[in-house]
Amino acid sequence: MTEGSVIPPSNRSLLKPAFLAPPVGYYLIFFVAPLAFLVVLGFWIVRDYQIVAEFSVGNYVDIFSQFFSRSRFGWALVQSIYIAVTTSVFAVIFCYLLAMGIVFCIPERYQRLFLVLAILPFWSSYILRLFAWQLILAQKGVLNHVLGELGLDDPLIITNTQIGTRIGLIHYLAPILIIILYVTLINVNRNLIEAARELGATRLQAFWRVIVPLSRLGLVFAFGFGVIVSFGDVLSGLLLGGGIGRSWLGSYPLYSSMIMADYNSYTNLPRTAALATIMVIIMVAMLVVAYRMADRAKRQLA
Amino acid sequence: MKSSHEPRNSDLTGPRVNRRTLLKGGAAAAGAAAAGSLTIFLRTARAADTLRVLCWPGYEEKDVIQEFEDTHGVKVEFKIYIGGEQMLQFFNQTPRGTYDNVLADAEYIRKLAAIDAVEPYNPGEVPELANYHPKFNNMHQVQAGDGMVWGTPTRFSxxxxxxxxxxxxxxxxxxxxxxxxxxxxxxxxxxxxxxxxxxxxxxxxxxxxxxxxxxxxxxxxxxxxxxxxxxxxxxxxxxxxxxxxxxxxxxxxxxxxxxxxxxxxxxxxxxxxxxxxxxxxxxRWQEVATLCKQSENKELALEWIKYMSQAHVQAKLAYTKAFKARGPNLKIADHWTEEQNQLLGYYPDPNNPGQMWVETLIDRSVGxxxxxxxxxxxxxxxxxxxxxx
Known part of the structure; x- marks a missing residue:
């Protein structure tokens, strides 16, 4: 190396800020700025059908004054959290089993093909998928027709319930969760499974004591992802859940659909923004919980 | 369907220009981005012979607008909205003067008037109103006082x-x-x-x-x-x-x-x-064609309103690919087939001699x-x- 071409110490290199700028800029423009605007807008008011930048906590006072009475935004929020958590549990179980099937039962050279087949729905329209599910699950749909042919006369009521909402969401989440869990399972050290088997563990014991603990990080990540996406989704609840689908909690709409209805019917964007801000705060809380769970799983693996 | 723009002056959202107004402008722009409506009409690219209309679906269909474009030698550009609140958002997100006409639900006229978006005009400018069902000539939602109106009904159901x-x-x-x-x-x-x-x-x-x-x-x-x-x-x-x-x-x-x-x-x-x-x-829902107050093309905008009031145009408008509705101009029945008249109620009401079934429904309904x-x-x-x- 000649004199004059000395590489500067890494902490003085311009490469670092140059490479950091795009992700930081992206984060600021597409996450921080819109989020900050949403939060600020929630504290503004509407006068003569126009937004006025005048600070007020009126929107939040109004929303929380009828959180569990009249408009019952709170019950809608509880319904959303309940549906999001249960959907994610079912989605993770379903996708975990599917990913296990691909990793452990399919010869390696065919695994990519099966993975592509499993995530194929990702390339079709979500709305079209929901309408297709309507045709299948409706009272006069394909499923009840088949059951009728088999002698079961009482139709299954699935559409316009939260079971319908969950089915649509699981189909939506599946391709992504399958990839997450496939990557997790493909990295499980086979030698450890074989060692457990040779030391006398049954298949079930090997599964519970080796495979599950080693895929805990992926499971936690998939679960967290599923909860957050399900919580924010509005379409499945509207098209398969009927907007007010019944769960054991009651016949409450999802919180996301309450936000949408507020936007569509009320010339008061600040109140809609306040409703959305509450949702974002819950989502951030979910992210924090998911992060901590993932962190704990990571430390246990280390 | 909207875009970048070059404001004609500093008045983005109305007559008051101050910190609040600017903040409102910022709010509108960010709101546009949040709503995913990033296309704004390009004002600088606007030709003098272009009319811009903010409307529900159906008005932009070629069958409906072709004759107007051919007659006046102009191009009509449409921005489509779904729902009155979206209409207000779209309107507020663009500089005044972007639109020449807004096609609004009748009850939203009050909101458009409150934000100084529309201009009243003499209903005498629209001769086809003589063929309208009387209820559409007396809609309180469009009365602007002194015999003026905020708009002309074009479609209903x-x-x-x-x-x-x-x-x-x-x-x-x-x-x-x-x-x-x-x-x-x-x-x-x-x-x-x-x-x-x-x-x-x-x-x-x-x-x-x-x-x-x-x-x-x-x-x-x-x-x-x-x-x-x-x-x-x-x-x-x-x-x-x-x-x-x-x-x-x-x-x-x-x-x-x-x-x-x-x-x-x-x-x-x-x-x-x-x-x-x-x-x-x-x-009863009712769509009304209004004239934008800050339009630079008011004469042509009024011509469009007159055009939309005609029976043969409403016959196409109420029977678009987007959806089927009805027209307030009762002569519309002359331009439809027997089957269309049956489907949409423009046939004699057996219980009310001298009037059509659709008129009975209009009498029974409230805007x-x-x-x-x-x-x-x-x-x-x-x-x-x-x-x-």
Missing amino acids: FYAISYNSDHMSFEESGDWNSLFLPKFEGKIGIFDWYLPNMGNASLAVHPNKENPYDLTDEQLGAVRDWLLRLRPQVNMFGSGAQAIVQAMINGDVVAGMIGDLDIDLKLAGYTNMESTIPVQGGI RDLPVQQEEKAWIDIFNEFKTG
Whole structure:
């Protein structure tokens, strides 16, 4: 190396800020700025059908004054959290089993093909998928027709319930969760499974004591992802859940659909923004919980 | 369908230019981005012979607009919205003068006038009004005072009972209270918007009220009670017509306060789908063509309004690919086939000699409006209570 071409110490290199700028800029423009605007807008008011930048906590006072009475935004929020958590549990179980099937039962050279087949729905329209599910699950749909042919006369009521909402969401989440869990399972050290088997563990014991603990990080990540996406989704609840689908909690709409209805019917964007801000705060809380769970799983693996 | 722009002056949102106004402009721009409406008309690229219209779907279809473009040698650009609130958002997100005409629901005229967006004009400028049903010449929503109007109606139809005739009889459909029949428990569909539903509920409780949106608090309380009583009968709240149509086809819903969805269903071969306005009355939606106050092309904009008032144009507008509706110009029947007239009610009413069935429906219905004695919020809160009840 000649004199004059000395590489500067890494902490003085311009490469670092140059490479950091795009992700930081992206984060600021597409996450921080819109989020900050949403939060600020929630504290503004509407006068003569126009937004006025005048600070007020009126929107939040109004929303929380009828959180569990009249408009019952709170019950809608509880319904959303309940549906999001249960959907994610079912989605993770379903996708975990599917990913296990691909990793452990399919010869390696065919695994990519099966993975592509499993995530194929990702390339079709979500709305079209929901309408297709309507045709299948409706009272006069394909499923009840088949059951009728088999002698079961009482139709299954699935559409316009939260079971319908969950089915649509699981189909939506599946391709992504399958990839997450496939990557997790493909990295499980086979030698450890074989060692457990040779030391006398049954298949079930090997599964519970080796495979599950080693895929805990992926499971936690998939679960967290599923909860957050399900919580924010509005379409499945509207098209398969009927907007007010019944769960054991009651016949409450999802919180996301309450936000949408507020936007569509009320010339008061600040109140809609306040409703959305509450949702974002819950989502951030979910992210924090998911992060901590993932962190704990990571430390246990280390 | 919107975009970057070069404001003509610093007045982005109205006459007041101060920190608040600028913040509002920023809010509108960010709101546009948040709503995913990133395309804004390019003002600098605007040709002098271009008319810009903010409207519901249907007006942009070639069949409807071609003649106007050919006659005046202009190009009409359309920005399509779905829903009155979206219309207001789109309007507020663009500099004044971007649009020459706004096609708005009649009750939104009050909001457009409040934000100084529309300009009144002399109804004498629109000679075709002579062929309109009288109710459309006397709509209080468009009266601007001193004999001037805020707009001219172009298309309308009804929110009433749509029903599956395999489950609900014609007689039952003639009374809002039939929705409470035990056989309809969990079988009723509701369009998820407070205005038409609460208007219909108001008429159910206060039959044939001249303005079902002009209620005392006590009267509004009775409407609330009626809705809460109806709640166990409700199967779904549809965010749009398509969801409810699908539910009716699938058998999940057999009737609903959703309007004349049967028109498209009948055309698709579902002959068992019907709709009617109960004896207590029903709500009518009405689209109105307005003239934008800051338009630089007012003469042409008024020509477009006159064009849209003509029977042969409304015959195409009310029968677009987007959806089927009805036209306030009663001469429309002369431009439709017998089949179209039958489908849309432009045929003699046997019980009212000298008038068409559609006129009977118009007489039985009331135009959708905004709450008169209470804030919108009071009504929305009641509707939310109904929905989450």
